[in-house]
Amino acid sequence: MGFGFGILLVLLLWSVALSSVSSSTNISCPMDLGYVQRIPWDSSGCQKYQKNTTDDATKNHCCQTILSLFGIGLAQHLKATSLFQLSDLPTSYSCLVDFQSKLNSLSLPSDLASLCFGSPERFVITPQVCAGIQSKQDWLDKLGPSTLLDSACRPDLTDLTSCDACVAAGFKVQSQLISIDRNTSHSTDCFYFAILYAAGIVNDFGPESTGATSCIFGLSIVSPASKSKSKSRSGLVFALTGAGVAFVFMSCLLGLYIWWDRRRKKNKAAENLCLEFQLEEQNSTPRLRPNTGSIWFKLEELKRATDNFSQKNLIGRGGFGIVYKGTLSDGTSVAVKRIIESDFQGDKEFCNEVEIISNLKHRNLLPLRGCCVTDKEDEEGENQRFFVYDYMPNGNLDDHLFPPPRGSSSGMIRQLLSWPQRKSIILDVAKGLVYLHYGVKPAIYHRDIKATNILLDADMKARVADFGLARQSREGQSHLTTRVAGTHGYLAPEYALYGQLTEKSDVYSFGVVVLEIMCRRKALDFSSSSSPQAVLITDWAWTLVKSGRIEEVLDESLLREENSNSSNPRGIMERFLLVGILCAHVMVALRPTILNALKMLEGDIEVPPIRDRPLPLGHPSLYSCEGNTFTISPALSGHPQLNTKDMLR
Numbered sequence: 001m002g003f004g005f006g007i008l009l010v011l012l013l014w015s016v017a018l019s020s021v022s023s024s025t026n027i028s029c030p031m032d033l034g035y036v037q038r039i040p041w042d043s044s045g046c047q048k049y050q051k052n053t054t055d056d057a058t059k060n061h062c063c064q065t066i067l068s069l070f071g072i073g074l075a076q077h078l079k080a081t082s083l084f085q086l087s088d089l090p091t092s093y094s095c096l097v098d099f100q101s102k103l104n105s106l107s108l109p110s111d112l113a114s115l116c117f118g119s120p121e122r123f124v125i126t127p128q129v130c131a132g133i134q135s136k137q138d139w140l141d142k143l144g145p146s147t148l149l150d151s152a153c154r155p156d157l158t159d160l161t162s163c164d165a166c167v168a169a170g171f172k173v174q175s176q177l178i179s180i181d182r183n184t185s186h187s188t189d190c191f192y193f194a195i196l197y198a199a200g201i202v203n204d205f206g207p208e209s210t211g212a213t214s215c216i217f218g219l220s221i222v223s224p225a226s227k228s229k230s231k232s233r234s235g236l237v238f239a240l241t242g243a244g245v246a247f248v249f250m251s252c253l254l255g256l257y258i259w260w261d262r263r264r265k266k267n268k269a270a271e272n273l274c275l276e277f278q279l280e281e282q283n284s285t286p287r288l289r290p291n292t293g294s295i296w297f298k299l300e301e302l303k304r305a306t307d308n309f310s311q312k313n314l315i316g317r318g319g320f321g322i323v324y325k326g327t328l329s330d331g332t333s334v335a336v337k338r339i340i341e342s343d344f345q346g347d348k349e350f351c352n353e354v355e356i357i358s359n360l361k362h363r364n365l366l367p368l369r370g371c372c373v374t375d376k377e378d379e380e381g382e383n384q385r386f387f388v389y390d391y392m393p394n395g396n397l398d399d400h401l402f403p404p405p406r407g408s409s410s411g412m413i414r415q416l417l418s419w420p421q422r423k424s425i426i427l428d429v430a431k432g433l434v435y436l437h438y439g440v441k442p443a444i445y446h447r448d449i450k451a452t453n454i455l456l457d458a459d460m461k462a463r464v465a466d467f468g469l470a471r472q473s474r475e476g477q478s479h480l481t482t483r484v485a486g487t488h489g490y491l492a493p494e495y496a497l498y499g500q501l502t503e504k505s506d507v508y509s510f511g512v513v514v515l516e517i518m519c520r521r522k523a524l525d526f527s528s529s530s531s532p533q534a535v536l537i538t539d540w541a542w543t544l545v546k547s548g549r550i551e552e553v554l555d556e557s558l559l560r561e562e563n564s565n566s567s568n569p570r571g572i573m574e575r576f577l578l579v580g581i582l583c584a585h586v587m588v589a590l591r592p593t594i595l596n597a598l599k600m601l602e603g604d605i606e607v608p609p610i611r612d613r614p615l616p617l618g619h620p621s622l623y624s625c626e627g628n629t630f631t632i633s634p635a636l637s638g639h640p641q642l643n644t645k646d647m648l649r
Contacts, residue, residue: 027091029094030086030087030091032073035073036103041069042221046062046066046108062116063116066116067116070099071192074196075196078200084125084135084136084196084197085123088124092121096114130186131177131180131181132181149173149197150202151169153169153170153202153216154203160498162211164588165589166215195217295388296372304329305326306324309338315395316396321340322340323336323338325391334388336386336388336389357467362432363461366389366463368387372386392465396454396465397451397454397462401417416520417517418561419569422517423572424461426513426514426517427601429464433464433594438595453466489512489536492509504593508591510594511580511597512580512584514583515584518580519553519554520555521537523536523537524537541577542610545581546610553577554574554577579597585611586613587613
């Protein structure tokens with residue numbers, strides 16, 4: 001009922017605006033809106049949007065996209081006229097009518113502009129928003145001739161690092177404007193103005209450039225190749241028909257080559273294995289690999305140790321392997337991981353990775369005791385591979401944070417962790433990651449930091465484990481990959497969505513683990529009855545902390561355990577919590593390095609204030625907190641329909 005009344009009110013405002021300009025039919029829009037048809041923006045989210053839709057996600061996504069699209073025109077207008085908005089109501093109405101006509105040409109609903117924008121008055125210039133800024137000169141008078149935007153947003157923003165710096169600069173300039181305005185209710189307008197200034201005045205490539213549209217305005221850009229597929233389909237049919245005979249002939253040659261290549265590979269299979277493995281096969285005892293501490297085991301020895309990989313010795317299962325407890329002939333307890341799936345493309349690469357991992361020596365990393373490669377193929381036709389580790393008697397962190405209910409048959413009942421234990425575990429994990437990022441050259445990115453990969457020894461000291469996904473950095477540069485590996489809920493957004501892998505990707509995962517430890521809440525919570533979507537712990541904790549409800553975030557058992565005789569325990573707990581939230585910030589630039597995070601945890605440096613999360617142009621809020629109900633970012637909850645590239649900087 002309320003939504004229907006709102007629609008009627010919007011249409012009434014538009015009719016008033018129409019009557020006000022009926023006598024000014026010669027007024028034309030000063031903006032060139034032809035870019036709506038030139039830019040390959042993704043309009044699929046608005047194709048079926050109607051005024052009576054009940055899907056808030058569809059409505060918000062479409063209106064956000066439309067407002068960002070209109071923002072490009074406003075940025076061009078700012079560049080041409082030095083005015084942040086339009087001069088009067090008739091001009092605004094004229095531009096929105098023109099804008100809607102461009103949307104109509106793309107077969108979009110004919111009332112999108114009125115449904116999403118409301119009254120045309122919102123785009124009319126006024127001194128009542130954002131520090132009284134109306135023109136470029138006002139901007140210069142308030143902020144001076146140079147701001148962080150002027151340096152950070154100038155280059156090509158298709159580069160992820162440059163985009164990261166630009167959006168971070170936008171939030172800093174927004175803070176400056178709010179402090180000048182002294183009215184926090186204008187914060188959204190100030191952020192819009194920062195966006196328009198960055199795209200229209202600063203960026204060397206202009207508002208229509210791919211970098212500006214995708215980074216500053218957060219629009220999803222459709223690849224030109226995908227748009228041309230339909231046009232080229234008929235030509236492809238003729239091409240395939242003409243190439244039919246040649247294809248048959250080449251298929252015969254290809255079949256002969258494949259037969260010969262398989263025969264050659266089978267005859268030389270031993271050459272694909274490491275030299276140490278070949279030597280090991282000639283002896284009855286394991287051999288040390290030169291220059292490392294790794295032992296190359298025979299498969300028969302691992303079978304004896306695990307009772308032929310018996311189910312009773314099964315202690316863990318993950319996406320990349322199955323782990324069994326075993327006992328070697330000398331009585332040593334070990335954990336044997338059988339690799340099921342990995343990034344290793346061949347035995348040679350596997351051996352290189354083993355050499356890297358074997359050289360990692362740190363008290364907070366689980367050492368690789370040995371490995372095994374056999375030429376006996378598994379069900380998938382691949383050589384069987386195994387890692388052998390020291391056995392950790394206290395299991396993994398997840399077992400202690402989320403123990404099974406009493407009476408459960410799922411395994412040993414674990415005691416809840418005390419505050420000193422939790423503090424020690426967090427510091428241990430941070431120190432292990434500091435070693436990976438700074439203690440070896442080139443640095444190692446773990447890529448799969450999570451509670452089940454943090455093992456606890458007999459003294460409850462944490463060991464970071466499972467380096468099956470680890471990757472060496474390339475001289476400190478970010479690494480782009482088309483194969484994202486890791487665990488949902490712990491993956492950094494820029495890595496999960498765009499394949500951008502940096503040291504900050506591990507920092508994000510570390511932040512999630514810290515929050516799990518401090519809140520005793522899973523990274524992805526499916527238990528909420530008020531929402532069919534999983535709730536990310538990062539969203540939940542950030543929302544409560546920003547609303548001043550930090551005690552609701554901390555695990556109740558920690559608050560009960562608080563000892564008044566200890567030195568400021570509540571303050572230390574809150575500091576650890578804030579570091580976790582900061583490390584798991586969606587913007588890469590606002591996350592600390594793992595080295596600085598460790599210094600914050602140890603109290604050597606202060607924890608900076610938790611910054612707001614970026615909101616794309618026109619989106620009023622991606623987060624709400626009413627009682628125990630939380631609305632989380634669709635991009636971070638696994639729903640890709642909302643483009644939030646600007647949130648990942």
